Amino acid sequence: MAGVAVSTTINGDHVEYLCQPDETLLDVLRDRLGLTGAKEGCGTGDCGACSIILDDRLVCSCLVLGAEAEGRRIETVEGMAHGEKLHPLQQKFLEHAALQCGICTPGFLIAAKDLLAKNPDPTEEEIRFGLAGNLCRCTGYDKIVRAVQDAANVMKGA
Amino acid sequence: MNFDPRYSGRNFSSVGTRPIRPDGVDKVTGRARYGADFNMAGQLVGRVLRSPHAHAIIRKIDTSKAEKLAGVKAVITAKDLPDLTDGDAGMYDILDNCMARAKALYDGHAVAAVAAVDARTARQALKLIAVDYEVLPHVTDVDEAMKHTAPLINDTIFTEGLEEKPVKPSNVTKRSQFGHGDVHQGFGHADFIVERSFKTEQTHQGYIEPHACVASVSSDGTADLWVCTQGHFVYRQHCAQLLGMEASKLRVTSSEIGGGFGGKTHVWAEPVALALSRKAGRPVKLVMTRDEVFRASGPTSATSIDVKIGARKDGTITAAEATLRYTSGPYAGTWAEIGAMTAFACYKLENVKTVGYEVLVNRPKTAAYRAPSAPMAAFAVESAVDELAKEVGIDPVEFRIRNAAQEGTRSSYGPVYGPIGIGPTLEAAKNHPHMKAPLKENQGRGMACGFWFNFGGQTCTDLNIGMDGSVSLAVGTVDVGGSRASLSLVAAEELGIDYSQVKAIVADTSSLGYNDMTDGSRGTFSSSMATISAARNAIKILRERAAQMWDISVDDVAWEQGHAVAKGDNHGNLGKLSLKEIAARSGTTGGPIAGHSELVADGAGVSFATHICDIEVDPETGFTKVIRYTVVQDAGKAVHPTYVEGQYQGGAAQGIGWALNEEYIYGKDGRLQNAGFLDYRIPVCSDLPMIDTQILEIPNPNHPYGVRGVGETSIVPPLAAIANAVSNAAGVRMTHIPMSPPRILAAIEAEREG
Incomplete structure (x- = not known):
């Protein structure tokens, strides 16, 4: 099958790739572009481990086709830190031990970034519902919610 | 060396603090490599065909069409995993579970597998494999399965643990009993008695990371396996036994693990990936889908x-x-x-x-x-x-x-x-x-x-002190949720140095002696015991080197807060030697400084x-x-x-x-x-x-x-x-x-x- 040529922007960089028409954006990111930060936990949009931001919208990259990224803007976990300086969410996830195994962490960070972009001062309940599309099996979410609260406070002050 | 594991009260300086974990930055930046994040040159994609039936005799499997499909490099069935278990019933069950032999025993049981150049070709190939099943009656409920009218899952099973061997086979493999005293008499003394029956349904560990591995078997009989597991040494042993290899020729590297909770203590896909790689002569990556994880891996008992x-x-x-x-x-x-x-x-x-x-x-x-x-x-x-x-x-x-x-x-x-x-x-x-x-x-x-x-179990740890005085800690218990942080704290505590001077890693199976898997809540318990023991062995050498540098008896050198200290009236003007100072001189005082430990961590x-x-x-x-x-x-x-x-x-x-x-x-x-x-x-x-x-x-x-x-x-x-x-x-x-x-x-x- 002939590949589809795609031109897109990932974490601010111009990127071009060829992909199959039925190939998911998650597979393109992971297998063609080596961006393995987004994880496949289910492949059906239920776990949020593959969360990315596509034109300011939080999506599961396993539910988007690689071909659909043409002309769009993609943000992944790999683009969150600036050089050595971690994003406040990344820093607070570390300080609060908001990860145990860490497989869900990239998805949570992206989902939390999207949440705080839209609601810089969320209540605990708003955080809990805002992150309800991301599954974590290790932490019971307690420390994740606290890390997001703490990061929101830091980002408000910045 | 003599190691005394008994508890001795002490004031802690590192243990009990809450530093950031050493693997943390990699995990919040997407750099950490999990099971599916690793690739090898020339790698093929492996996929598994699974039984749609709960219970069926496998009459015949025809793989000829799949083998002819362009891009397919290997197709395997149970024939490619011959029985090498030599009467070990437990290993035979693992083998049969990896790839069904005579019967498919549950919905999702693996019956064949392919390796192809890409995922799409592998999926197409699975559709071309024809399996002729004879569907049998099945039973999934625990109480139904115990009835004498239930379909028999294995007609060679006669319940163990009864006073007499039963005449007929059944689905009850074993009876066990515990306790003491006389309950009949005890109930006679009771003023109140509660008696009830309960049921619980089957659940899954639900780790977010599906099982994933990359296997590479070379024609010289050696192999590499990259895998998400709770116990890479156990995986090595099981895979080597099932494939007829010497354990030392199979090097298993544990990836970062995206949750296990007990579910990654058993081999499923790994022997299959190795068999595919052996047949295809190329590395094979095999990643389960979520559907396969639920249907074919890990659940609890109902x-x-x-x-x-x-x-x-x-x-x-x-x-x-x-x-x-x-x-x-x-x-x-x-x-x-x-x-x-x-x-x-x-x-x-x-x-x-x-x-x-x-x-x-x-x-x-x-x-x-x-x-x-x-x-x-x-x-x-x-x-x-x-x-x-x-x-x-x-x-x-x-x-x-x-x-x-x-x-x-x-x-x-x-x-x-x-x-x-x-x-x-x-x-x-x-x-x-x-x-x-x-x-x-x-x-x-x-x-x-x-x-x-x-649980405690077999544990082996290496603690190596670099020329710059920093410490590498190599452990063999997979870190399922922060144990590299806790073990670094323990090494820092015992050596009397700062947490930041220690870097802990999980070593592969060729770099360290055997370790039991991370189960039974043993990761920090047993590996901290081995780390303490290794650190004490290193301190003994550090004291010897300090004694050499000072030209005094080692008996006069104590280890206090990260420093060698000369004891006794004659050595009042010798000051202290830091771990860093001793390490810097190691090239001229006897070579590299390290502490090793091999122990069975009893007494969990x-x-x-x-x-x-x-x-x-x-x-x-x-x-x-x-x-x-x-x-x-x-x-x-x-x-x-x-x-x-x-x-x-x-x-x-x-x-x-x-x-x-x-x-x-x-x-x-x-x-x-x-x-x-x-x-x-x-x-x-x-x-x-x-x-x-x-x-x-x-x-x-x-x-x-x-x-x-x-x-x-x-x-x-x-x-x-x-x-x-x-x-x-x-x-x-x-x-x-x-x-x-x-x-x-x-x-x-x-x-x-x-």
């Missing part, structure tokens, strides 16, 4: 449990008895036996008897799940204990305190306890503000206790917890909401308290999911109907409140720092604590887990109708 407990008016339990039936999938297991051992372990009992039955069913092979078998037994026992306390008229916490096991108590499963935490966790729960908080309408409070054995201290929870039940719909949750657990010594809290919270959350939502649902055709996260719903962020934790520290006498394992016990009490809370809120005793809205509603309606 159970059916009868409990009978009697007590006097003063609240003393006079006798306790339980019969526990646990499914083990289509292969023999020891799950009911473990359940029978743990059932009454929290209590001091004169008369106790538990009997376990291991039951074969057409479901995936049961795998360990965090304190395996204990949560179901605790659900049944702690529900009955609560009910009995009510009948006697004593507060449930007080009732448990009166009957709690103590130091010196003979446990219900045999051993006599040393210092233990059940009493203290109960007292802490009793005095916790949560216990006194007011409840609103339709809310109920429940509490329950839990026990887990904990038993662990106890008490949980309290408040649940609100909507009487119109049966919908539940967890309002408040508190975990009190003994850690022995919390090395990194934040990650200890995380273990408590995570276990509680998994228990909440099990109690309220999660279950395998099989259709009449024996096929799993909810093999995905949409229909097998684990708790999400909006389902849960904050989970409060209280860490108690009752030192384990068999560890230098008093450490006990903390990972598993936290999943033991939740089923019962929540069942007690729901029962109190709804005014009806819940006896079937999960307590999904339809089950709660049915119980409320049955109660109304009387």
Whole structure:
């Protein structure tokens, strides 16, 4: 099958790739572009481990086709830190031990970034519902919610 | 070398602090490499064909069309994994589970596999494999499987553990029994007796990372395996045995692991990936889909449990008895036996008897799940204990305190306890503000206790001191949730240096001696013991080198706060030598400085917890909401308290999911109907409140720092604590887990109708 040529922007960089028409954006990111930060936990949009931001919208990259990224803007976990300086969410996830195994962490960070972009001062309940599309099996979410609260406070002050 | 593992009280400087984990930055930036994040040059994609039938004879498999498809490089069936198990029944079951031989034994059982140039070709190839099945009657329910009319899953099984060998085969592989005293007599002394039957449904560990590996077998007989596992040394041993290799020729590297909880202690796909690679002559990457994870890996037992407990008016339990039936999938297991051992372990009992039955069913092979078998037994026992306390008229916490096991108590499963935490966790729960908080309408409070054995096992650790004085710690226990942080703290503590000077890694199977897997809450317990031992061995060398540098006797050199210190009246002007100074001179004082340790970490201290929870039940719909949750657990010594809290919270959350939502649902055709996260719903962020934790520290006498394992016990009490809370809120005793809205509603309606 002939590949589809795609031109897109990932974490601010111009990127071009060829992909199959039925190939998911998650597979393109992971297998063609080596961006393995987004994880496949289910492949059906239920776990949020593959969360990315596509034109300011939080999506599961396993539910988007690689071909659909043409002309769009993609943000992944790999683009969150600036050089050595971690994003406040990344820093607070570390300080609060908001990860145990860490497989869900990239998805949570992206989902939390999207949440705080839209609601810089969320209540605990708003955080809990805002992150309800991301599954974590290790932490019971307690420390994740606290890390997001703490990061929101830091980002408000910045 | 002589290593004394006994607890000795000390003031800690590193242990007990909360630094950032050494693998943290990689995990928040997406750099950490998990099972599916690794690739090799020339790699093929592996896929597995699975049985759609719960029970069927495999008459014939025709792979010829698949083999002819362009891009297919290997197709394998059971024939490509010949039986090399040499009479080892346990290994034969593992082999048969990896690839069905004569019969498919559950929906999802692997029957063939392909390796192809890409995923699409591999998927097409699977469709071209023709399997001729003869479908057999099946059984998935534990009680149904025990009936003499049930379809036989394996006609060579005659129940073990009976006084006489039975005449006929059955689905019960084994009967086991524990206890002491005379329960019949004990019940005779009881003023109140509660007797009830309970059921729990099968759940999955639900790790977010599916099983994944990359296998590369070379024609010279050596091989590499990259895999997400809780125990790469065990995987090496099992894979080498099943493929007829020498263990030393198979190098297994454990990737970062995206959750395991017991589910990544067993090989499934790895021998298949190795066999595909061997046949294709190229590396093969094999990643399970979520559907495959549910259908073919890891679930717990489904159970059916009868409990009978009697007590006097003063609240003393006079006798306790339980019969526990646990499914083990289509292969023999020891799950009911473990359940029978743990059932009454929290209590001091004169008369106790538990009997376990291991039951074969057409479901995936049961795998360990965090304190395996204990949560179901605790659900049944702690529900009955609560009910009995009510009948006697004593507060449930007080009732448990009166009957709690103590130091010196003979446990219900045999051993006599040393210092233990059940009493203290109960007292802490009793005095916790949560216990006194007011409840609103339709809310109920429940509490329950839990026990887990904990495990130690074989452990090997290397501690290498660099020329710059920094320390590399190589451990062989896979880090499932922060153990590199806790072990770095321990190394820093013992050497008297800063945490930042230590870098811990998990070494591959060719770089370190054998380690048992990370199970039984042993990661920090056993590897910290080996780390302390390795550090002490390194200190001995550091003292020798300092003595050499000073030209004095090593007996006059002590190690204090990261420095060699000269002792004795003659050496007053020698000052101190830091670890860094000694390391810098190592090239001229005898070479590299390192400490090694190989030990069996005996004496894992038993662990106890008490949980309290408040649940609100909507009487119109049966919908539940967890309002408040508190975990009190003994850690022995919390090395990194934040990650200890995380273990408590995570276990509680998994228990909440099990109690309220999660279950395998099989259709009449024996096929799993909810093999995905949409229909097998684990708790999400909006389902849960904050989970409060209280860490108690009752030192384990068999560890230098008093450490006990903390990972598993936290999943033991939740089923019962929540069942007690729901029962109190709804005014009806819940006896079937999960307590999904339809089950709660049915119980409320049955109660109304009387």
